[in-house]
Amino acid sequence: MSAFLNFDQRLLVHCRFRQFLPSNSQCVVQFWATKKSTPAKKELSRWFGTIGRPDRSFWNLMDASFLSKHRLELFTDAVLAIVMTIMVLELRTPELSGIAGWIEIGPSLLIYWIGFVLIVMGIIIHHDYFAHFHEISRGMLWGNFLFVFFVSLLPLLLRATASHPRDSLDVALLPLDVLLAGLGLTAMRVGAKRKHGDDPDFQKWYRRRNRAALSAASFLLLAAAMAFVSIYITLAMFVIFAIAFIATF
Secondary structure (H helix, E strand, C coil), rough: CCCCCCCEEEEEEECCCCCCCCCCEEEEECCCCCCCCHHHHHHHHHHHHCCCCCCCCCHCCCHHHHHHHHHHHHHHHHHHHHHHHHHHHHCCCCCCCCCCCCCCCHHHHHHHHHHHHHHHHHHHHHHHHHCCCCCCCCCHHHHHHHHHHHHHHHHHHHHHHHCCCCCCCHHHHHHHHHHHHHHHHHHHHHHHHHHHHHHHHHHHHHHHHHHHHHHHHHHHHHHHHHCCHHHHHHHHHHHHHHHHHHHHH
8 A cells, every 4th residue: 555655645544453452453544635536545445435535433433342341341340439439538537426426427327328339239230231241332332321420420419418418409319310320221221132132031131121120210200209208208218229129139
């Protein structure tokens, strides 16, 4: 190919090397020539399917397969671990000594425990999802990022709930955030169906997960609505939900 290039021509080469992206080592070439028609342009067009007009679309340069399933799973695990760390750093030592100080921070400890169990549930469910995935599509990738985004908001919402335990809106936002994180998992599940729809085991898992997601969504919507009736009902529902999950896992 270098035999066709002149000094008046400009060639920009972006290579995805195997040591950086093991799934694809193909070089993506974008070529601009000063002349309308050159042998080099025709040669590159034959190789990459474009004549003098580079495709600037990100996804055409790098499809979803560039991020492997295991790399995406490790990325999500790292984010969830960071969220857990932020949550525990939000806890403060008791200002009073003795049992009175621990009673004083009791509500904060309860809120932290609820958040911790929610993160653990997210990790377990996420790993269950990826155990049934063989490859990643664009929809699954963005669904995962949606899930991670709303999970990363948990420390903020937990801190608001601990700071304003009698504020119905702050308490209601917590189950709504968990519901939106679940929508990210739903997007992953729907995207995976297009990739794995022919697998009978996946179809059984998909139907089972749909029923579980519908039940969880109904519960979370009810918990958010109950916050405007009594915040204690919402917090009690979260505690019961967490205990039930721990007992049945």
